[in-house]
Amino acid sequence: MKPAKNSPRARIVRYTVFGAISLAVAVITAFGYLRYEQRVDAMHPALTGIALQMRHDPAAWTRQERDASEMLRDIREEKVAAIGVSRDAILVSTQTGAKYFVTDHNGAFSNALLLGEMKAGADAPYQLVWLPDANLQTGMARWAAAFDKIRDLITLLMPLMLIGGLFWFMRREMTGGAQLLEESPTLRFEDVIGAGEAKAALADVQSYLTDPARFTDMGVRAPCGILMTGGPGVGKTRLAQALAGECGASFISITGSYFSAKYYGVGIQKVKHLFELARKNSPTVIFIDEADGLGKRTDTGGGPAEAESNRIVNQLLAEMDGFASNQGVIVVAATNHPENLDEALRRPGRFDRTVQVRLPDLEDRAEILRFYAAKLTSKADDIDFGQLARLTTGLSPATLAMIVNQAGLVARKAGASTITAAHFIEAIKIARIGDVSGAERALSEEERTRIAVHEAGHGLVAALLGTGVLEEITILPRGGALGVALVTKAQDKHLYRETEMRNEIQVLLGGRNAELLVFSEASSGAAQDLQEASRIGLDMVSKFGFNVDGNLFSLAALPAQYAGLQLKNAIEHANVLLRELDDACQALLRANEPVLRAIAERLLESETVSGETVEQLIREHAAASSPSMHLAQEPAAA
Template sequence: MKPAKNSFFSRYGRYVTLGVTVAAFAGLVTFLHWRHEQHDARVSPALNGVASQMRNDASAWTHQEKDASEMLRDIREQDVTAIGVSPNAILVSTRDGAKYFVTDHNATFSNALLLGDIKADVRSPYQLAWLPDANIRTGTSRWIDAFDKTHDAISLLLPLLLIGGLIWLMRREMTAGAKLLDRAPALCFDDVIGAEEAKAALSDIQAYLTNPKQFTDMGVRAPCGILMVGGPGVGKTRLAQALAGECGANFISITGSYFSAKYYGVGIQKVKHLFDLARKNAPTVIFIDEADGLAKRTDTGSGPVEAESNRIINQLLAEMDGFASNEGVIIVAATNHPDNLDEALRRPGRFDRTVHVRLPDLEDRAKIFRFYAGKLTSKSDDIDFNQLARLTTGLSPATLAMVVNQAGLVARKVGDDEVASKHFVEAIKIARIGDVSGAERALNEGERTRIAVHEAGHGLVAAVLGTGVLEEVTILPRGGALGVALITKTQDKHLYRETEMRDEIQVLLGGRNAELLAFSEASSGAAQDLQEASRISLDMVSKFGFNVDGNLFSLAALPAQYAGLQMKTSIAHANILLKDLNEACYALLRDNEPVLRAIAEQLLESETVPGATVYRLIEEHKAKKDGLHLAQKPAAA
């Protein structure tokens, strides 16, 4: 029992000790507080007058700042009535009513000089006021305080701004670019020249959007989408604008790159937003320009870019032909590279129809020239639009529009007020060949002569074989060519016979053979001609069955990795064909050598020879040969 008794008394002793300690500490605090009050009562009498005002409102002392030396001088001269001490400044009032402050960081100066004990028998000449609540910001401390407050505000607002900005950017990414046109284009189908197949397909969509009941009553489903395929500048975007102008439906225009995004997952949200917007505003036409920007799905998925692209395509496929109803939503897409689209996009139920937008034919090109030329100040009576159409075979409507504008620039450059036929011809040369380069200044006389013979050979062979209409032959350098024989077709060609292709190769070889005939050797100027002639001859023997040994197998049927192994035989056959045509071309030029030299001489004299002059020289030479032949017959008899 003794240990328990000792334990009890031990705990009791600790409690008593703790209570005595607390009581002693409380008594000490009370005593110190009393002594402080007694000391304040003895040292600092009750404040009145200026000192009382200073304690209540210290703002009047913050307008003027003085140096500590001036304050000490005022104290020594007993010119001070009150001094207020704050944590960072000393406030001073003088007998003449002046009020100023002295900067005192951390109260260092006041503690050292002013707050010492005052002797009991010495009466202070001024009142001393302690101002613990006065926070006087002076000089740089004001800027420091403002900076601290600004820093605190920024520290609070910056995270909120970052979060808000991120949310705004993501919402902007999800909706950017996909919006309804405020006003439908004024264009209609009649304003689009040519492209009849595409206009017929789009007319079905226009009829469905205008009067869907005529389809539903017959149980006919309108096409979900139309894919327009064609080269650059053939008018795919213009056709989509005409569709929007015709049907009066809501219209959304985007590009294939619209679905790509900086943030992972945003592309899928863009697809959803696009179709939600279209369904809410049906009937709606969604036009996707450059649709090949969607690319294809890949099987590798090796990186986040490929995975995101696959997810976007999958979402687009689901939106186009999923469970959600797309009634009143039509998709029209345009692309230059249909092979780059995912195969699932091109199946029926998504893009139901694939429409090829082709280059304009001869008649359409003439209409396009008339349409754009009507916007210029031109001599319409002087312009042969059919000739211009012949000169622009293979050019797109966008290029033709550029040619018309270029004709205006040419007219302005030479100082004419109206655009004439010669300006259009020059603009066509610039578009097809290039502008006059001025390279003739660097050519010596021997090179000019060789170029004249070379171009004369091209023009002469083309005129004799009738491969097209020889418009002119020139040795004025244009673009990268040192001379040009301008040959046009009387009509657009889609199929070429073997004879026509053989004649084309002879025209290409005409320049080189003319050099051989005139100078007994060729030059490097025929490099491009040989390259094109080799390409055509290789296609003839490897794809078209125009082979000397009757071989009809086409290398195009073989995969690329195997076709190369069989190319050696085709190259050998193509070389045989080139040699035969080269000999025929040389013989043709030798029979017309006087004409060749006459054309070359006129080129050296005037730099440009019209095609009519070449035809006249050929006829004169032919007549001369026939006359000589007739004159020699009796002598032979």
């Protein structure tokens, strides 16, 4: 009968067997070690004197290196007292007490050249010491050994460093780098010039973040997200900062591309981390600039990139639907292309309100220019900011700030110590048209004359029809233009009457008709004018209902695939309109041909003619032609 596996008797048997085996192994090991010592003692007799010192302190022989030929000469002349052999060097001690070493990689000399074949019964002329444990590194061997150690260390640490770096990078990717500002923004709504409509639209959000109880007590759900739209540089980011500053809220600023990631699933972790950070520090304003970078969800399943984009948008939708968990968190998104956002993001309950941030009007532009100009050394009393505001119609606050800085650069280039109105006007020309180029050096006299006539035609028609304020006409090339007739609007306009649009087309056709009047043929310089006139004319007949035959149907109502089929008829109507306006422009220039030629002559002389000069020439022509008309009418009356 066998004992149980875990019974005391079985355990005693196992322990006894294990102890016997261990004792046998210990005895065998001790016996083998004793035998090894006996063999070593038999192979290496007792050392005395200098040989014993060499065994215990081989480093004393590494201070002086000699050539192997010297060592062999000392051996032949029996001047050697002891020789030590190691893996890397041969240590030599002479009868006179000299100590030196000979480099011996891998025992090249020690195996064959030292003792050679000895005769029977002969005594060795010196003691030979075997130094198996001596670590003698001489010359380049020291550097080689250090390099080997560094290589081994790098080989050991490299995998650890790669794993650690990958872990750190993945962790950083998951957090996404979204950080709170250390302090709430100090910007306030009053610090943002203009954008009155946007400020009013953000008032409810400000009230909610300041006192959310006023909403919850009434059972009203506070807005969850604000979508700000508008062109680049209109001030969307400053408005978001001002909102956070008004409420004393924390502020997180990211872009739409923040959520994209190289690794699958990391984008979702970024969304989670963003909202967790915002909830911990509520009230918080999350500002997502260039929100159209989020893209739209797709149904095609085209690949991992599309699938990951869908998952990111889905996670963002889920986080914005957090209801109570998102209390005190407002998402403000800004985009120039709201049509590129996913439809589910734009529905009420996520982005509850769309705020249109418009370009500044005339008064706001003047105030913005005055604000930035106050930071410069300028003659503010001599600067007409109203005129500068008229010259900057349609420009954003960011562009206005750039113009003020450009005025400083223009003044510095001219060597002026203060910035004047002329520097500001030059900066506006650079921003709107371009800097003065060196193209005039390559123009022939004939080309300069044609350009002068062309630009005189634009300016004269604009002054006669009153399409705006004619600031100046110049034939100095700026940017891509060889000449410019600078016409500004007295005030911002959002609606245009049919008469105003017809006058705009005549101004565009004025340059070409002036060339036809003076030179009897036009040039390629009117290409851009014809393109813009055609665009306006096509919009008039196809969208605004300004047809000659009274056709009110708008091509904009048709889907894109059908609108092209009806475009031919619209082009025909637009061409009829352009022909009519072209005839009117020709008649206008023909009646004022002396003024046209006078303006062109002034341009060839001074290269730039002011709008006041053009108005004066028109008045002088009108005064000169009135008496002749009166005299011509008297005989008819008689």
